[in-house]
Amino acid sequence: MCELFGVTANRKIKINDLLKRFFEHSKEHSDGWGLALLDDNSVSIEKEPVRAMNSLYLKNRLTGRIESARGMAHIRKATVGDINFSNTHPFSKRDDSGRTWVLVHNGTIFESNILNAYHPKQHGNTDSERILLYIVDHVNRHYYQEMNSFDANERIRLVDSLIRRIVPGNKVNLMLYDGDYFYVHKNEAGTLYKSERAGSVVFSTHPLTPEGWEEVPQNQLHVYKDGELIFEGEKHEHTYVHDDDKMKLLYLEYAGL
Secondary structure (H helix, E strand, O other), X not given: OXXXXXXXXXXXXXXXXXXXXXXXXXXXXXXXXXEEEOOOOOOEEEEEOOOHHHOHHHHHHHHOXXXXXXXXXXXXXXXXXXXXXXXXXXXXXXXXXXXEEEEEEEEEOOOOHHHHOOHHHOOOOXXXXXXXXXXXXXXXXXXXHHHHHOOHHHHHHHHHHHHHHHOOOOEEEEEEEOOOOEEEEOOOOOOOEEEEEOOEEEXXXXXXXXXXOEEOOOOOOEEEEOOEEEEXXXXXXXXXXXXXXXXXXXXXXXXXX
């Protein structure tokens, strides 16, 4: 499976050391790396469909100071989708109000008719990209239905309801940013941790330092603004438990065997 990294803070913080430790995990996640910096009302995404440890570009990038108040990183171990640029995280999509959404996902969609409809609309062929298209599509629908009354609280509640619709039977560990808020969700035990310090929260699939990490509560959306938790979604019961047989069937289906 893939691994996720994220940060939300009330100021820009240096994240070079954390990113170096995170990208070292690409020994076992060789199918691509990505980094999104989401500061100053802009979205900067850098990514390659190569092992992070083998990327000369990333090595040089990490020698310079990297500061961010909002950021995401991803290393990919492909389950669904070819190894190419279009399938490399993070994914981004602009909604009809001009807001840019950014998503990284660690998980697998085994069954979801509501996501299958987005196959023709995606650039790559990952289930992760379809999650983002699904969310933005419904945001657009509510934007036109509600127009001036579609405020931030309604947007957050909408995302909460959409995630709860896709989790049954699936692994949905993700981070999502909408230009204002940083959304975090996981539904498998032991697969996402956080380190909270004054005014900042760092997330990682595995702890990146020996101390100061705790597991992110599962089966519930958590929304942050500048390092502060502002919303906890409705809890659901759709815990994902890894199943080797289920994964083998997915690989065979994807391979057309």
